[in-house]
Amino acid sequence: MLKDDRFQGITFQDVRRDFTAGITVGIVAIPLGMAFAIASGVKPEYGLYTTIIAGIIVALLGGSRFQIAGPTGAFIPILLAIVLQYGYENLLIAGFLAGIMLVLMSFFKLGNLIKFIPRSVTIGFTSGIAVIIFTGQIGDFLGLEGVERKEYFHQNMMELFHHLSTVNFYSVATALIGFIVIIGVPRLFPRIPVLLVALIVPTLIAYFFYPGKIETIGTAFGGIAQSLPQFQLPEITWEKILLLWQPAFVIAMLGGIESLLSAVVADGMTGKRHHSNKELFGQGIANIITPLFGGIPATGAIARTATNIKSGAVSPLSGVFQGLFVLVTLLLFAPFAAHIPLASMAPILMVVAFNMSEYKTFFHMVKMKSSDSVVLVVTFLLTVFVNLTAAVQVGLLLAMFSFIKRMSEVLEVEKIMPKLKSSQREEIAATTEEDYQYACPKLTVFTVEGALFFGAADKFQTTISRSINKRPDVIVLVMKRVPFMDATGVGNLTALVNDFHKKGGRIFIAEANEQVLAVIRSSGLFDKIGEQNFFRNGTEAINTGLDLVQTDKCTTCQKQGASSCQVFEKRV
Known part of the structure; x- marks a missing residue:
């Protein structure tokens, strides 16, 4: 003590x-x-x-x-x-x-x-x-x-x-x-x-x-x-x-x-x-x-x-x-x-x-009409009509589910596109249909923001899978704003990597913090992805990906009657 x-x-x-x-x-x-x-x-x-x-x-x-x-x-x-x-x-x-x-x-x-x-x-x-x-x-x-x-x-x-x-x-x-x-x-x-x-x-x-x-x-x-009160040892069995x-x-x-x-x-x-x-x-x-x-x-x-x-x-x-x-x-x-x-x-x-x-606080929280209001009212009613044991247990359970839901909603997976300007390469968010139209089909880049835990891991995997219209050669995951990852998160990431590797693609991980890297290493996923596919900088990862795609020899866009790489240069 x-x-x-x-x-x-x-x-x-x-x-x-x-x-x-x-x-x-x-x-x-x-x-x-x-x-x-x-x-x-x-x-x-x-x-x-x-x-x-x-x-x-x-x-x-x-x-x-x-x-x-x-x-x-x-x-x-x-x-x-x-x-x-x-x-x-x-x-x-x-x-x-x-x-x-x-x-x-x-x-x-x-x-x-x-x-x-x-x-x-x-x-x-x-x-x-x-x-x-x-x-x-x-x-x-x-x-x-x-x-x-x-x-x-x-x-x-x-x-x-x-x-x-x-x-x-x-x-x-x-x-x-x-x-x-x-x-x-x-x-x-x-x-x-x-x-x-x-x-x-x-x-x-x-x-x-x-x-x-x-x-x-x-x-x-x-x-x-x-x-004075009398000492008496209770009979404990x-x-x-x-x-x-x-x-x-x-x-x-x-x-x-x-x-x-x-x-x-x-x-x-x-x-x-x-x-x-x-x-x-x-x-x-x-x-x-x-x-x-x-x-x-x-x-x-x-x-x-x-x-x-x-x-x-x-x-x-x-x-x-x-x-x-x-x-x-x-x-x-x-x-x-x-x-x-x-x-x-x-x-x-x-x-x-x-x-x-605390009636003022009680009615104020009820008027908020949020998940906290539901937890408050349920806990109150169970306390009055059942007992405090059930009220606290159910209240904490509802609060936990509410927290998980909020945390899952915080997770954002955003598709961005590489942008070429002279010899300098940058990444910008793809926010319009025109952006997606001109995005490179061989390279797809995502920024991930929020905790990658059991409540949000499925959203992470589903969002990426749905965002890939055609199978690219390289996916870059910029994970700078992922504070932590749990076993479920690394499990969903492993499933994504395994599926993409079967199609002959490669996944790059950029800007992941030490906690995320530690979880990836302990799960064995680090070796599966390959040390050379982890990058400290998102731009470096994109540059490496574009080199692998070999934009100067790429014929995908030409077959469709356009060259997205040339269009990027014109749009800048």
């Missing part, structure tokens, strides 16, 4: 600033940790355990100075699906396996590769997750009774519809108060931690004015334990690994993506640079250790990281102080959390969902 320079040069004044930032972020993290845990189908204290343990470990071992890790909204649909399908115990095992995968990704230096996931895919599943989170809070917002969480979106919507008759107007009033606080407080008191206020104010109103009328953390979960490796992989991929996106945001806000593979390592260790204490999977949290920076953080110590602050708060004030209404959590999560939806 890279040497950790994030703690170097820290002064006592820096520690004080980190302490202040840590407490500020901790105040924000407490309501979010509980809310994300409840929305994920587990007890609220598990979210706090994750906030404490993952926050401290990522701060100490990660690759960003300012990263704040913990439970995030992006994980809610995945974790809820795992809990519903496999149970809480297996969720811990899936998180543990995801941590191992993240560590392996860091060792194999895959941190930079995750950055290449198309934006259409990330926006698609992020917007889909936002819809799931938002709609998932409707039941608590309305105080509906008897609503069971289902695995699929349409099932949950039907559950809400069937229980609309159980609306609790005290819950609606409590949630609306929370919304008013979230919207109004930042405008009047911008420095006050609005999410904590949005939790406390509705709780106090419900406790004093209509106690027992709405469901609380105490009635739903039995309150929050006023103690080979059967459970085979059962859970796919959801674990989704957790690892999403955790890696969100962590690195958060680190990039922090870089943009501070001008610092994070170490992507070291960040994956820290996230991996955090997700290995957190489940041992009952915590749920964690990742870098963009909003809390931004809050950390805005609060004056200087070093990773702010993340450590954040975790310690949440721990102290848990030990001192856990009993009071039992009075928090579930309806007060709903507006917090709805606002989080709205902020993460």
Whole structure:
């Protein structure tokens, strides 16, 4: 791993600033940790355990100075699906396996590769997750009774519809108060931690004015334990690994993506640079250790990281102080959390969902009506109506096909013709019918532009074959603008060479770069073409070809009643 320079040069004044930032972020993290845990189908204290343990470990071992890790909204649909399908115990095992995968990704230096996931895919599943989170809070917002969480979106919507008759107007009033606080407080008191206020104010109103009328953390979960999380090694078997490796992989991929996106945001806000593979390592260790204490999977949290920076953080110590602050708060004030209404959590999560939806970018990409728009919409719909695993897999597959199609369209194979002027020979593009009419039938020249890979190789071979009306003696391929060639590309070129050699012709390769030449050599095609038929300069290749044709003795054009070579001289 890279040497950790994030703690170097820290002064006592820096520690004080980190302490202040840590407490500020901790105040924000407490309501979010509980809310994300409840929305994920587990007890609220598990979210706090994750906030404490993952926050401290990522701060100490990660690759960003300012990263704040913990439970995030992006994980809610995945974790809820795992809990519903496999149970809480297996969720811990899936998180543990995801941590191992993240560590392996860091060792194999895959941190930079995750950055290449198309934006259409990330926006698609992020917007889909936002819809799931938002709609998932409707039941608590309305105080509906008897609503069971289902695995699929349409099932949950039907559950809400069937229980609309159980609306609790005290819950609606409590949630609306929370919304008013979230919207109004930042405008009047911008420095006050609005999410904590949005939790406390509705709780106090419900406790004093209509106690027992709405469901609380105490009635739903039995309150929050006023103690440290207990260490417990999950029972990991080979059967459970085979059962859970796919959801674990989704957790690892999403955790890696969100962590690195958060680190990039922090870089943009501070001008610092994070170490992507070291960040994956820290996230991996955090997700290995957190489940041992009952915590749920964690990742870098963009909003809390931004809050950390805005609060004056200087070093990773702010993340450590954040975790310690949440721990102290848990030990001192856990009993009071039992009075928090579930309806007060709903507006917090709805606002989080709205902020993460990136709706402006979503609709802008849809309006583009491009292949990216298709990838975006398909990923979004699959995230909402199926699951995130299918959405990411299909989204990446569609993005790959879109990329291949675009790259194949970039390839251009253009026929050019030799042009004689006195003793100087040049090549110019044949752009009109007259140009092709006077082109030398014995020598054909093509310029090739674009990558010669599996998505474009057939177009390359077909274009050349169709462009040759009569079999010339020599074909010159000017490949100056071919950046690379893969096995399929060299295979199609080999087929063209073999076919042309059978007819007694010769193929010259001009201006190919080292990568292309290396592939041609390794395939054995270099010897088949012949070293003497490779040229550094296109003009040299054409001159050699014209000498082989022997234009002064050529009778082909004379038989047709014209001499293209003489016409070229007149047209110049």
